[in-house]
Amino acid sequence: MSPLPLPHVSPLERGNGIPLYLQIQRRLIEQIRSRTLKSSDPMPSVDEIAARFGVSPMTARQAVKSLCDMGLVYSRQGKGTFVSRTKVEKDFRQVLSFTDEMKMRGNAPGSRVLSLRRQTPAAEVRKALELRAGEKVFRLHRVRYADGREMGIECSNLPARLCPDLLSVFEPGSSLYQTLIERYGIQLVTATETVEVGRATAEDARLLRIGRNSPVFLLTRTSFLEDGKPAEYVKSTYRGDRYKIINRLGRFKPSIAAE
Amino acid sequence: MSPLPLPHVSPLERGNGIPLYLQIQRRLIEQIRSRTLKSSDPMPSVDEIAARFGVSPMTARQAVKSLCDMGLVYSRQGKGTFVSRTKVEKDFRQVLSFTDEMKMRGNAPGSRVLSLRRQTPAAEVRKALELRAGEKVFRLHRVRYADGREMGIECSNLPARLCPDLLSVFEPGSSLYQTLIERYGIQLVTATETVEVGRATAEDARLLRIGRNSPVFLLTRTSFLEDGKPAEYVKSTYRGDRYKIINRLGRFKPSIAAE
DNA sequence: TAGTGGTCTAGACCACGGC
DNA sequence: CCGTGGTCTAGACCACTAC
Numbered sequence: 001m002s003p004l005p006l007p008h009v010s011p012l013e014r015g016n017g018i019p020l021y022l023q024i025q026r027r028l029i030e031q032i033r034s035r036t037l038k039s040s041d042p043m044p045s046v047d048e049i050a051a052r053f054g055v056s057p058m059t060a061r062q063a064v065k066s067l068c069d070m071g072l073v074y075s076r077q078g079k080g081t082f083v084s085r086t087k088v089e090k091d092f093r094q095v096l097s098f099t100d101e102m103k104m105r106g107n108a109p110g111s112r113v114l115s116l117r118r119q120t121p122a123a124e125v126r127k128a129l130e131l132r133a134g135e136k137v138f139r140l141h142r143v144r145y146a147d148g149r150e151m152g153i154e155c156s157n158l159p160a161r162l163c164p165d166l167l168s169v170f171e172p173g174s175s176l177y178q179t180l181i182e183r184y185g186i187q188l189v190t191a192t193e194t195v196e197v198g199r200a201t202a203e204d205a206r207l208l209r210i211g212r213n214s215p216v217f218l219l220t221r222t223s224f225l226e227d228g229k230p231a232e233y234v235k236s237t238y239r240g241d242r243y244k245i246i247n248r249l250g251r252f253k254p255s256i257a258a259e
Numbered sequence: 260m261s262p263l264p265l266p267h268v269s270p271l272e273r274g275n276g277i278p279l280y281l282q283i284q285r286r287l288i289e290q291i292r293s294r295t296l297k298s299s300d301p302m303p304s305v306d307e308i309a310a311r312f313g314v315s316p317m318t319a320r321q322a323v324k325s326l327c328d329m330g331l332v333y334s335r336q337g338k339g340t341f342v343s344r345t346k347v348e349k350d351f352r353q354v355l356s357f358t359d360e361m362k363m364r365g366n367a368p369g370s371r372v373l374s375l376r377r378q379t380p381a382a383e384v385r386k387a388l389e390l391r392a393g394e395k396v397f398r399l400h401r402v403r404y405a406d407g408r409e410m411g412i413e414c415s416n417l418p419a420r421l422c423p424d425l426l427s428v429f430e431p432g433s434s435l436y437q438t439l440i441e442r443y444g445i446q447l448v449t450a451t452e453t454v455e456v457g458r459a460t461a462e463d464a465r466l467l468r469i470g471r472n473s474p475v476f477l478l479t480r481t482s483f484l485e486d487g488k489p490a491e492y493v494k495s496t497y498r499g500d501r502y503k504i505i506n507r508l509g510r511f512k513p514s515i516a517a518e
Numbered sequence: 519t520a521g522t523g524g525t526c527t528a529g530a531c532c533a534c535g536g537c
Numbered sequence: 538c539c540g541t542g543g544t545c546t547a548g549a550c551c552a553c554t555a556c
Contacts, residue, residue, distance in 0.1 A: 019526090045542080077535080079535060247453075
């Protein structure tokens with residue numbers, strides 16, 4: 001029965017298009033970022049949030065739930081919700097272009113286009129992209145740079161049907177993913193990537209300025225649209241001495257695990 | 260105004276402990292699995308689900324939302340919800356022990372313990388596990404096998420405080436993660452893993468029966484508990500010719516991406 | 519205009535944990 | 538016991554899409 005100390009919060013903006021639960025979410029994130037709420041601190045309870053912001057409990061819950069899904073906090077029935085001691089680092093690994101990945105790491109991305117062609121796909125590509133017989137692909141072959149230094153070789157394949165005039169639209173040196181989303185509304189939301197190690201071929205060695213047989217990363221990636229259909233198939237070779245992969249694992253949903 | 264054809268569904272069980280939205284979720288998953296609902300098919304609308312199962316719209320929505328989070332379906336405002344063309348493959352990469360990972364891939368896991376000791380951690384380990392000065396760790400050094408063939412070398416470090424009597428409890432050859440969860444209730448829910456390539460040292464080569472300087476995977480993993488505190492630090496070396504990493508990327512929440 | 523998903527309300531009951 | 542999170546109700550309004 002405290003005499004309503006209700007921390008004076010500026011009221012939410014209603015009807016401005018931003019859902020209330022997102023506004024609350026942002027405020028709570030801000031409190032965690034600024035360490036007003038520190039690691040292991042209890043979050044305000046759902047009811048308290050509801051009262052403080054003047055929303056229904058369900059709405060307050062939605063905000064807390066969203067933070068939970070992000071891994072910023074965790075809830076214990078009967079006890080409360082607490083701030084996870086999360087690194088400031090980024091969350092999960094997303095489907096990023098080389099361009100975006102380098103930017104995130106703080107390096108200046110670059111690329112040199114070796115070739116960009118519309119052509120009949122190899123069997124491996126046709127299978128991965130589930131193309132009909134006779135269907136064409138665009139094949140973009142590039143050397144990738146970070147801060148001006150050779151990082152790897154990428155060979156991307158895209159169904160021609162998805163981006164019919166890519167040849168005239170794509171500007172060499174720009175981000176492929178950027179072009180896809182801006183010009184065609186194509187968003188790659190999911191990908192499967194296999195990582196292997198190998199030795200540089202003579203051509204790899206020449207393009208990447210490394211010794212023949214140097215250890216390299218061999219990446220094969222298939223990217224998918226929201227409906228699960230494949231839209232990109234990439235084979236890459238990266239310098240083993242300059243490239244590093246950082247994976248974030250875990251946080252599984254027990255929901256489906258039962259079966 | 261159809262004359263209520265309401266597909267006769269067996270009613271949900273109320274008050275049996277299983278939440279209604281999970282029961283609905285399971286039924287819908289079953290329809291997708293059995294291909295009663297095929298890829299790209301529209302899901303029944305939220306209102307229809309609510310009516311059919313006799314629950315409130317919010318509850319029906321919760322079921323659909325959970326399928327959305329899993330990536331089994333996707334929603335488009337104004338259009339509807341549709342079944343994703345998901346591979347039958349597993350979902351996200353979890354924090355798995357070598358043992359579980361090999362089982363999932365269909366191989367028989369094995370291990371040979373080189374050493375298991377309680378000791379003072381090296382600086383690198385102490386830092387990763389955020390140990391106080393003088394705090395001890397258990398260090399478990401193993402060669403890992405799949406179907407009897409050498410796959411890699413693993414060196415796990417655990418804060419001694421978390422599993423005080425590990426030396427007497429752990430059975431060589433069994434799964435470390437299994438032991439942690441069964442004996443101590445320690446569940447590793449998150450991990451950060453860096454993947455590099457390197458060349459086998461003389462010792463690596465001897466233990467893994469490969470040539471010196473053969474290309475190998477170098478993995479460094481820190482695993483975390485639900486509250487975000489580190490609980491395991493592993494350095495591994497895997498044979499480049501036998502090991503392969505499969506990552507599943509993507510499905511990002513646009514919520515936080517704004518900032 | 520009708521149907522869809524997205525958000526929101528103002529309550530309710532339950533399960534669980536700590537006191 | 539009370540406070541917590543987890544679930545649930547029976548509606549509502551809005552934004553968007555398709556017709």
